[in-house]
Amino acid sequence: MNNCEELVRAEGLYRSFSKYGNKTEVIKGIDLCICRNELTAIMGRSGSGKTTLLKLLGLIDRPTDGSIIYKGENSRKLFGDRLAAIHRNDIGFVYQDYYLMDSLSVLENIMLPKILNHEETGEAMKSAMAISEKMQISSLLDKRPYELSGGEKQRAAICRALINDPELILADEPTGNLDTASADIVMRHFAMIHRSLNTTIVIVTHDPSVASCCERVVFLKDGLITVDIRNNGDREVFFDRIIENQKNVLKG
Amino acid sequence: MKNAFVSFIVKDLRENKRELVSLIMSESILISLFTVGVLGFQIFSSKDADEYFMREDGISRLFISACSLMLLCGIVLLIATLIPYLGKRVPKYTFLRRMGISVRDKRRMIITEAGVTYLLSIIPGLLTGTLFAYVLKHVIVSYLRIDFELGSVSAFTYPIICVVTLCAYALSFLLTGELESDFGVISSTQETARTERSISRKPAAWIIAGSILCVVSSAAFFRIEYHEALYLTAIFYLGMYLAVKNIASVIMAGTRKNRPDKYYRNLLNSNQFYNRYQTTTRYILALSLISFLACFTSGFQMIGIVNAQNAEDLFPYDIMCLADENDAKYFDGLKKDSDIEIHEYPMVRVANLDKTEHFERINEITIQGQQIGISESTYHELKGAIDPSYVPEDLGLNDDGSNVYVVHQQDRSIKAQPVDWRYNKSKPDLHIGVPCIRVLDEYHGTYYEKNIAGEEIASITGCYSTPKCENIIVFSDRYFEKAQDEWKNVDITTGYSVEAFRAFMGDDAEPLLIQGPTRLVLINTDPSHVQQLDRELDALEEEHKYIGNLDSSVHFHYSTPDEIQQVTVERAARIAIGVCMLVIFLIMEILLLYSKCQMELKEKKGREKMLRGLGMPLRDRRRLLSREINVFLVLPAVFLIISSAVFLTGTYSVRMYDSNLVIRCTKMYAAMITAWIAVNAIFTWLIKILIGKEILSDE
Ligand SMILES: Nc1ncnc2c1ncn2[C@@H]1O[C@H](COP(=O)(O)OP(=O)(O)OP(=O)(O)O)[C@@H](O)[C@H]1O
Numbered sequence A: 001m002n003n004c005e006e007l008v009r010a011e012g013l014y015r016s017f018s019k020y021g022n023k024t025e026v027i028k029g030i031d032l033c034i035c036r037n038e039l040t041a042i043m044g045r046s047g048s049g050k051t052t053l054l055k056l057l058g059l060i061d062r063p064t065d066g067s068i069i070y071k072g073e074n075s076r077k078l079f080g081d082r083l084a085a086i087h088r089n090d091i092g093f094v095y096q097d098y099y100l101m102d103s104l105s106v107l108e109n110i111m112l113p114k115i116l117n118h119e120e121t122g123e124a125m126k127s128a129m130a131i132s133e134k135m136q137i138s139s140l141l142d143k144r145p146y147e148l149s150g151g152e153k154q155r156a157a158i159c160r161a162l163i164n165d166p167e168l169i170l171a172d173e174p175t176g177n178l179d180t181a182s183a184d185i186v187m188r189h190f191a192m193i194h195r196s197l198n199t200t201i202v203i204v205t206h207d208p209s210v211a212s213c214c215e216r217v218v219f220l221k222d223g224l225i226t227v228d229i230r231n232n233g234d235r236e237v238f239f240d241r242i243i244e245n246q247k248n249v250l251k252g
Numbered sequence B: 001m002k003n004a005f006v007s008f009i010v011k012d013l014r015e016n017k018r019e020l021v022s023l024i025m026s027e028s029i030l031i032s033l034f035t036v037g038v039l040g041f042q043i044f045s046s047k048d049a050d051e052y053f054m055r056e057d058g059i060s061r062l063f064i065s066a067c068s069l070m071l072l073c074g075i076v077l078l079i080a081t082l083i084p085y086l087g088k089r090v091p092k093y094t095f096l097r098r099m100g101i102s103v104r105d106k107r108r109m110i111i112t113e114a115g116v117t118y119l120l121s122i123i124p125g126l127l128t129g130t131l132f133a134y135v136l137k138h139v140i141v142s143y144l145r146i147d148f149e150l151g152s153v154s155a156f157t158y159p160i161i162c163v164v165t166l167c168a169y170a171l172s173f174l175l176t177g178e179l180e181s182d183f184g185v186i187s188s189t190q191e192t193a194r195t196e197r198s199i200s201r202k203p204a205a206w207i208i209a210g211s212i213l214c215v216v217s218s219a220a221f222f223r224i225e226y227h228e229a230l231y232l233t234a235i236f237y238l239g240m241y242l243a244v245k246n247i248a249s250v251i252m253a254g255t256r257k258n259r260p261d262k263y264y265r266n267l268l269n270s271n272q273f274y275n276r277y278q279t280t281t282r283y284i285l286a287l288s289l290i291s292f293l294a295c296f297t298s299g300f301q302m303i304g305i306v307n308a309q310n311a312e313d314l315f316p317y318d319i320m321c322l323a324d325e326n327d328a329k330y331f332d333g334l335k336k337d338s339d340i341e342i343h344e345y346p347m348v349r350v351a352n353l354d355k356t357e358h359f360e361r362i363n364e365i366t367i368q369g370q371q372i373g374i375s376e377s378t379y380h381e382l383k384g385a386i387d388p389s390y391v392p393e394d395l396g397l398n399d400d401g402s403n404v405y406v407v408h409q410q411d412r413s414i415k416a417q418p419v420d421w422r423y424n425k426s427k428p429d430l431h432i433g434v435p436c437i438r439v440l441d442e443y444h445g446t447y448y449e450k451n452i453a454g455e456e457i458a459s460i461t462g463c464y465s466t467p468k469c470e471n472i473i474v475f476s477d478r479y480f481e482k483a484q485d486e487w488k489n490v491d492i493t494t495g496y497s498v499e500a501f502r503a504f505m506g507d508d509a510e511p512l513l514i515q516g517p518t519r520l521v522l523i524n525t526d527p528s529h530v531q532q533l534d535r536e537l538d539a540l541e542e543e544h545k546y547i548g549n550l551d552s553s554v555h556f557h558y559s560t561p562d563e564i565q566q567v568t569v570e571r572a573a574r575i576a577i578g579v580c581m582l583v584i585f586l587i588m589e590i591l592l593l594y595s596k597c598q599m600e601l602k603e604k605k606g607r608e609k610m611l612r613g614l615g616m617p618l619r620d621r622r623r624l625l626s627r628e629i630n631v632f633l634v635l636p637a638v639f640l641i642i643s644s645a646v647f648l649t650g651t652y653s654v655r656m657y658d659s660n661l662v663i664r665c666t667k668m669y670a671a672m673i674t675a676w677i678a679v680n681a682i683f684t685w686l687i688k689i690l691i692g693k694e695i696l697s698d699e
């Protein structure tokens, strides 16, 4: 906590959805600070508001109340071209339902952030190849997203989020559709870029073993953060603590 | 139990009230449009009216063609409303099926639903349609001062309308299903996503085939014997579609392969081409075709009329009479009247094999064109009588009569008509004398193929009857003398020469020989005399039906006041229908584009969310959306201009417009297509705003 250089901070965050006058509170007052170069996991029951929180942190959604401070700046002041530039260059977001464009090939989907950045094509293609190689989908690059399996799509979406080397990666259940071996590859890559590039990473997951690779785990329940624990070095101990907390949270 | 089910259906329907109402409304529109068309056809196709309006196709036929286009437009409209409607209903049915509803109950629900919407729409549709048709009739009758008996509406009309519109309804359902598989508008699932090939297997072959079609069809359009046929424009468009589509696909594939920089720079902008080439090009084709039909067929028809010569100028004489030897006495009597100016010229009747576009059944009499054959010197006299400054020129005729000169006596504001209709022949088969009753083309030896040495569109005796009849065929003086005796050698029943007839029927058989009209009588006098003469000549009409009534539009005499009224009425009707068609085409064009955008809405919304998340600025996203829609404005406009240039030139050439007229018409046409494109641009802009409001957001 002491040497935390703040990257994103949520202050008294609220988010509700209203339809036909019925208002549902999803996020009910969250304070959360994500430090630079931290690897955080968010856990919680389905419907507890994890995706909603992640989208708020990624500046994709706007809070109904409270604020998001991104690099010391209130997100309300971020809009238009500046916000677009942040999305393009600084934040990589892996959506729970991927959001790949069916009308583009997998390669083109992965390259899209670079294309939007008007970067040089050869370089863009090279980095797309390299990242897809790491995620083991290089044989699928010419296919269309609808031809891929759920796990393959997931990895394509991860590649797209990583290609611009963003300083903040927000991944919504990036391993949800993957077998243990593939999930391991993804997590090891996250750990690698986290170490070598000092990337800040926040992932949402239901898997305790995935969470145990992280430095910090936040538990969400009914729109509030109930538990916030840190890894003190021993992964197995941390794993047990996660299991224990998960049980408590699930019990209600 | 039953009641609970019924109330469930009712409740269920009420939930989608908005969609239901718009569906019922568009269906009512379809039905009323169709009703107007059918009733209009019946009203204006009474026996008298038919004759009255036969200058080109007849007003009732105009109603039918307008009606079929309206039906098409109605179907487009119906599809456009069916999509959001089904979008709401189909998920419900899918859900019910998963819930285990029995097939019988589901069928009952669907039938009830379709039946209710149909019944609710048919009554207002029929009512408004009938009302509109009678208002239209009243307007046309009073405005154009029609004084003949109009046709009545038959009892079967309404059931037929119900059946046909039901079919249209079913057809739009099927088409919606087709669109559904194209776009997945209703139940977009990833399994149904369809890939479209962007390059065909043999592009070179298609490009060549398409170019050939373009060249051949436009070349044919420049020849009068093709009668400015609309199918040529269709072939041209098909050719252009094949050629342009394949050329573009080759270029696209080349860009993708060899110029990746350019390709990736335009990745999103050109995505609809790379990804859905067939659908995109088909839409462009459809929109271009509608534009062309609107501007060229409806629009130019009006421009032609606006710039047409006065109806009075089409008729230099008050009465034209095709008299025979027996009338000599009567006309000699008339000549004594000093108020009447009579010109008499020698003529022969010339028949050509077929003036209609269609074959009659085998035992029916083939309708034949009947023209006026004159000698070269008569031609020069007639020309001189109209224009004192006329200087005779050589017409390129020869003594054996194989060359003829043709004067198409017709209004230049209508399609140019060839002399011989059958087979689009450039060399007409002409027969001298009244038409033969049975013409077995293989055996006849009395219809001779003639070369057309020259032709013009002009009125030298008057544009009487339909343009298909009473045109002038000029023979050389030497041949004309021979031609005057030709009738003595032809059996009118079979079309055989007398010799062949005897050889076939035996020497005792008596061939039927008829001389036909021999004097072309042109009369000028004062209006009161015209009426009186008209009545007198009417009485003589009966004696001049030489071989039974082969063609009701060919008469013994024609009088100008009637014809002028007819031409004026017809021009007005044509303009009215042209304006209607133009508006309907415009509606079709806009609806087509709008429904396309609506169908892609869901997909675009998803893409928009993603692109926003990836950090594409709002400005760029708006530009992307706008560009994607603009393609459907710009490319059809380009094709409209290209094809208009080709076919306008063709029209000028076959109608033999002089340069003044060409300039006037071209200016007007240019103004019209500019206005067309501008109006389309405005609507495209509105569509962009509407769609943008749905899609674009910058939270
Ligand atoms: N756009 C929306 N409109 C209305 N309600 C929403 C919307 N998005 C989310 N919700 C509601 O907010 C709640 C939390 O949703 P969220 O997607 O954040 O859950 P989650 O924790 O990510 O669940 P899961 O683990 O299943 O992905 C849910 O009850 C959901 O119904």
Ligand SMILES: [Mg+2]
Pocket (backbone or CB within 6 Å): A050, A051, A052, A096, A172
């Ligand atoms: Mg979620």
